[in-house]
Amino acid sequence: xxxxxxxxxxxxxxxxxxxxxxxxxxxxxxxxxxxxxxxxxxxxxxxxxxxxxxxxxxxxxxxxxxxxxxxxxxxxxxxxxxxxxxxxxxxxxxxxxxxxxxxxxxxxxxxxxxxxxxxxxxxxxxxxxxxxxxxxxxxxxxxxxxxxxxxxxxxxxxxxxxxxxxxxxxxxxxxxxxxxxxxxxxxxxxxxxxxxxxxxxxxxxxxxxxxxxxxxxxxxxxxxxxxxxxxxxxxxxxxxxxxxxxxxxxxxxxxxxxxxxxxxxxxxxxxxxxxxxxxxxxxxxxxxxxxxxxxxxxxxxxxxxxxxxxxxxxxxxxxxxxxxxxxxxxxxxxxxxxxxxxxxxxxxxxx
Amino acid sequence: xxxxxxxxxxxxxxxxxxxxxxxxxxxxxxxxxxxxxxxxxxxxxxxxxxxxxxxxxxxxxxxxxxxxxxxxxxxxxxxxx
Numbered sequence: 001x002x003x004x005x006x007x008x009x010x011x012x013x014x015x016x017x018x019x020x021x022x023x024x025x026x027x028x029x030x031x032x033x034x035x036x037x038x039x040x041x042x043x044x045x046x047x048x049x050x051x052x053x054x055x056x057x058x059x060x061x062x063x064x065x066x067x068x069x070x071x072x073x074x075x076x077x078x079x080x081x082x083x084x085x086x087x088x089x090x091x092x093x094x095x096x097x098x099x100x101x102x103x104x105x106x107x108x109x110x111x112x113x114x115x116x117x118x119x120x121x122x123x124x125x126x127x128x129x130x131x132x133x134x135x136x137x138x139x140x141x142x143x144x145x146x147x148x149x150x151x152x153x154x155x156x157x158x159x160x161x162x163x164x165x166x167x168x169x170x171x172x173x174x175x176x177x178x179x180x181x182x183x184x185x186x187x188x189x190x191x192x193x194x195x196x197x198x199x200x201x202x203x204x205x206x207x208x209x210x211x212x213x214x215x216x217x218x219x220x221x222x223x224x225x226x227x228x229x230x231x232x233x234x235x236x237x238x239x240x241x242x243x244x245x246x247x248x249x250x251x252x253x254x255x256x257x258x259x260x261x262x263x264x265x266x267x268x269x270x271x272x273x274x275x276x277x278x279x280x281x282x283x284x285x286x287x288x289x290x291x292x293x294x295x296x297x298x299x300x301x302x303x304x305x306x307x308x309x310x311x312x313x314x315x316x317x318x319x320x321x322x323x324x325x326x327x328x329x330x331x332x333x334x335x336x337x338x339x340x341x342x343x344x345x346x347x348x349x350x351x
Numbered sequence: 352x353x354x355x356x357x358x359x360x361x362x363x364x365x366x367x368x369x370x371x372x373x374x375x376x377x378x379x380x381x382x383x384x385x386x387x388x389x390x391x392x393x394x395x396x397x398x399x400x401x402x403x404x405x406x407x408x409x410x411x412x413x414x415x416x417x418x419x420x421x422x423x424x425x426x427x428x429x430x431x432x
Binding site: 209211229230232243244246247248274324325 | 357359367369370371372
């Protein structure tokens with residue numbers, strides 16, 4: 001006979017857009033559900049009615065729509081208070097770059113009503129922002145490609161002359177284009193400006209192999225988990241459609257150095273370009289779990305479940321090993337549902 | 352020349368470099384050479400074992416061996432000691 005006690009928990013998660021440029025929500029939920037320490041109820045928080053995670057079987061027990069980040073923190077807080085009054089949420093895990101600023105801002109208010117989060121501070125969040133990354137690298141001894149933040153398309157020619165083509169033109173939050181001519185750079189500028197607004201970041205192009213690290217810091221400078229992955233199949237949006245875990249201590253050391261320098265609190269992803277002579281350039285630091293986070297679970301380090309424990313104030317021991325050569329392969333699946341489901345989430349904001 | 356110690360090589364000749372995620376396939380001869388290199392054998396020992404196992408002239412083996420090593424170098428699978 002065996003007996004066990006599992007902690008009953010309600011965890012709310014955003015990022016249910018499991019599309020071709022996916023949010024991490026579904027992967028985060030899978031990780032939490034896999035953890036045998038919890039008896040968990042998952043509340044999905046969505047922005048749009050066609051986010052696949054709303055309808056997927058075995059992902060969210062209940063879904064609520066929440067206001068877009070542009071609506072501000074008061075609107076978000078009041079919506080979350082309503083959801084909390086019904087669901088008694090223990091932990092919220094936001095998963096979008098664009099919403100994190102608001103969640104960081106209201107994290108104290110959430111705590112006061114009994115909802116835990118495990119997020120970086122505003123200073124940590126800003127330090128790794130694309131706009132500040134080069135300075136951050138200089139301060140802490142990380143290799144970062146040179147960049148320039150620009151607010152006018154006329155600045156492009158001068159920056160390109162300084163960096164030499166090709167250059168990388170990047171949006172404020174997402175997306176990047178490699179431009180080989182001024183015309184290509186201008187086109188990318190206008191497209192990214194229309195989609196994400198200003199500023200636009202122009203970065204020096206670094207040639208090499210792209211490697212990503214998903215990691216979790218405990219907020220005191222300790223690395224709870226770090227798993228490096230190389231993309232094996234990349235979509236036209238630059239997203240990993242398949243990837244494999246790597247064995248490379250220097251990459252784990254780099255993630256640990258980042259955590260130790262920033263005392264990072266929460267999950268994050270470092271995008272690295274490793275040159276042929278082995279130099280690791282940090283291209284970006286995403287302040288939340290990546291969409292491929294379930295690979296860390298498959299490799300033996302359940303980062304989403306560990307984050308939930310940290311949010312609840314539990315002591316979490318750092319992971320010491322993971323399976324090398326574990327692959328994830330994403331796939332597309334036509335989920336069939338009824339218009340009545342779509343109607344519920346569209347009209348009432350709940351499903 | 353030293354083969355990367357963490358290289359994984361299956362019996363079927365599938366090679367996986369866990370440092371960067373690259374994978375390759377080689378034939379039985381290549382897999383044998385990599386296995387012997389991983390065991391730390393020197394060229395003279397590898398030549399001896401391969402000549403015993405396969406019907407090959409020493410001169411021809413050395414040429415093939417050098418060619419194979421240069422392919423391993425191109426793919427960052429070996430390093431100078």
